[in-house]
Each structure stands twice: as C-alpha cells, then as structure tokens.
Amino acid sequence: MYGIHLLGEWYGCPVDEPLLTQADALRDLCRRAVGDAGLTIVGDRFYQFEPQGVTGTVLLAESHLAIHTWPEAGFVTVDVYVCNYTTDNTGKAERVFKALELALKPRRKRFQTIHRGGKEVIEDEPRNEPLRVAAG
C-alpha cells in the first residue's frame, strides 16, 4: 500500500482563466489529464462556487486527484495521490501533475512530495493496546 502524494500550491495563475473559474472546464481538464496518464477513473465530483471558484475531486482506482481554485487570488491547490499496490504509479501521478500545471500556468509555486503507507509503522497507539493485568 505504499503510495506517493504530490501536493502543489500554485500562485499567480491567470485570474480570468476559465479553468480556474468554471467547474465544467476544470473537470474536463482533470479527467483528460488522468486518462492521458493511464490512471483509472472510478468517479468524480466538482462544485461550482458563486461568483467563481471550483472545488473538485476525481476518484481513481489508484486513489485520488483533488483540486481547489481561488480565481480572485490566482491561487490553486492540487493533490495527486496514487498508491503503488500492484505497480509503481509514480510516473503517472507526475504526468497528471505536470499537465495541470501547464494548463493553469502558475507564476510561482510550492511543491511537496509525501510518501505514504509502507510496511513500517512509525508509532504505536497505546490506547488500543490490550490491557495488561498482573494477577496479585
């Protein structure tokens, strides 16, 4: 269940770009980017804010894409998270991310990669451990 999660914050996107302002346009872009990369769509949901702005997700067999736009500020956040259950999907996730970036044209950006899952476990949850009682 090891997976990789790409997180972007994009600043300085064109404020009148329909991809930032219109849910249908952004949905089409996201579905196309995911399909072109060879990931498998199992559903999507996009919401149109008034007067502008979009929030949306594409559910993938491999996990999800999520995107939020604030057109008035030229600001976008994007998440592309893929599990690598049966194959390494990292390259596909990077293709999706890059396609969206090229379309939304940020002038400045932040990017983080989060590695998720994996076999090792960092921390135990002591509250859920069995109660140990020593008989007196």
Next chain:
Amino acid sequence: MYGIHLLGEWYGCPVDEPLLTQADALRDLCRRAVGDAGLTIVGDRFYQFEPQGVTGTVLLAESHLAIHTWPEAGFVTVDVYVCNYTTDNTGKAERVFKALELALKPRRKRFQTIHRGGKEVIEDEPRNEPLRVAAG
C-alpha cells in the same frame, strides 16, 4: 488561503468492519463527522470496490476529506484538508480526523500535518523543497 492538511495512515483496523468494506457505511460516517464538526458539505462521491474496499471524498466549502480503505490489509489512508480563508478551521479538521479514527479503530498509525498556502511564497522553482513533516 492558508490551510492545514492532516494526513493519516492507519494500520490494524478490524478487517471485517463494515466501515472499511461498504461504501454507504463509510459515506454516512464521513458526512456525519464533517457535519458534527461544523464544516460545510458541498458534495461527495464514494466508490465501492469489489469484492471489498472503498474510496471516497467529501467536498467541503473549506476544501475536502478523502479516504481510502484496503480492508484485506486492515489499512486506511485519510486526508482532511481545510483552508482558513475567513476563519481558522484547524480545530474542526482535527475533530473530523479524530471522529474517523475512533470509528475505524486503527491499532497503529502515522500522522502528518502539512501547512499549505499562505501569503508568502517560499521559492519560484520549488522542486527540491524540503518536506515539512510534523509527526503526531
């Protein structure tokens, strides 16, 4: 547009728990947790894998919740991302996260908090930005 993104990986969840195996049950839990915390739902989408497993998202006015389950492994990943556009929603995000954790009963877990957005831009070409992780 400053926001906070809580990421969890939960291990050792009960493998026969309907919340892990059935999309409708998990959807109800997620919507209830979000509503109880005082966040605003603007849509959702959940997908039922066969023979088991669920992937789903709840779109929020404040951003999104995303969850993926692998019941055969007792494994779940969860994301709760809220922007703090007009008010600080961090406490509400933490309430949602905690409610899901209590319901899904992980025996072990990893937790990361990612700070997103903000007015300042750290760098123009951020490909090598160091990962900022707060272990929970």
